């Protein structure tokens with residue numbers, strides 16, 4: 001093994017599983033996080049709000065004796081930067097954490113070391129921002145230390161599996177850097193490792209998520225059109241997807257999460273005049289919660305004073321992550337319209353939305369409700385029995401923003417079901 005020691009900066013959603021994976025594969029790992037709460041959690045072996053399996057993996061890493069954590073980096077043969085890169089109000093990448101991490105490495109950088117950037121960044125960040133900061137050490141990038149970019153591409157919900165099995169792109173500032181990166185990640189990556197240059201690797205990641213955002217936007221636009229025309233979008237998508245070269249995604253109340261709604265802006269900031277489609281897709285997806293809230297209003301006649309049970313707040317099914325969640329935006333709009341909303345999020349039971357009441361069970365959510373709204377298609381909500389619900393709530397209005405509820409079953413239970421993407425003529 002070429003690298004025996006690695007220092008991972010940022011122990012979040014990617015840094016922690018990455019550091020743990022290095023440690024469980026025999027490397028000496030030093031994990032760094034500037035948040036004392038994170039370090040405390042790790043030292044205590046308690047990982048709240050983390051993906052399933054991660055607590056066990058991190059626990060094994062810590063128990064192996066190969067994984068130590070602190071607030072500052074230490075000398076190592078390799079460094080991995082996996083800190084957040086949020087998008088600012090101006091829709092430009094906020095690189096302050098990346099810059100701070102690179103600065104923190106400077107005093108520890110030695111000839112022959114490898115630095116990997118894994119945070120999602122605008123194209124050119126590795127070469128234009130991280131390289132020059134590291135060169136403040138007096139060492140020259142390429143000639144005296146190795147520098148590469150590798151995007152994380154694992155899907156939240158399947159993170160641990162995809163981290164190991166997905167193909168991994170590694171882009172070096174030169175060939176030697178890319179090859180060194182490949183040797184480092186080969187420690188635990190079983191998928192193919194594909195080498196390229198640093199800026200291409202940065203661009204790959206942004207293109208993947210932008211492509212997904214644009215595809216979700218067209219699905220959402222189709223849902224609005226179908227409602228207007230009087231067509232069932234779910235049926236139309238199912239039939240269109242029989243075509244061997246068509247794969248339309250699912251419409252919904254909008255796109256969320258910390259990747260899809262952020263990454264396209266990192267391309268836009270490089271060339272606003274060249275990215276009208278990307279910007280329009282963002283506008284369509286950002287406008288979808290308002291469209292969804294309008295559907296609820298239409299189903300109820302008005303929002304003012306109406307009691308609504310809102311099922312789900314996460315940004316997608318099966319996760320406890322509420323970041324940029326369109327479900328939250330829909331609830332906000334319902335509250336702003338005067339509705340009395342109770343929210344239930346089984347994956348994050350303590351989380352709520354200002355102005356709405358947070359409840360911990362379905363019974364509480366629907367007690368007294370005039371309408372029940374499916375915001376997130378968690379399996380337990382998809383499989384709800386409308387007959388049982390009819391016994392627990394006084395109202396008979398149901399709104400399905402995910403295209404999951406079976407219309408005949410809800411009708412049989414006496415509900416008027418309104419489904420996103422189904423025009424009234426067919427509704």
Ligand code: SAJ
Pocket residue numbers: 152153154155156208209212216249250251252253254255256257258259260315316317326
């Ligand atoms: N969504 C739809 N319709 C769909 C699929 C998704 O409305 O048919 C919505 C979801 O409900 C959610 C949002 O889009 O609100 C994003 O969910 P997602 O599952 O598409 O993606 P993420 O954000 O969980 O993870 C993405 C992944 N990227 C791609 O699939 C191209 C993942 O592989 C990346 O690692 C991750 O972004 C990241 O960290 O960048």
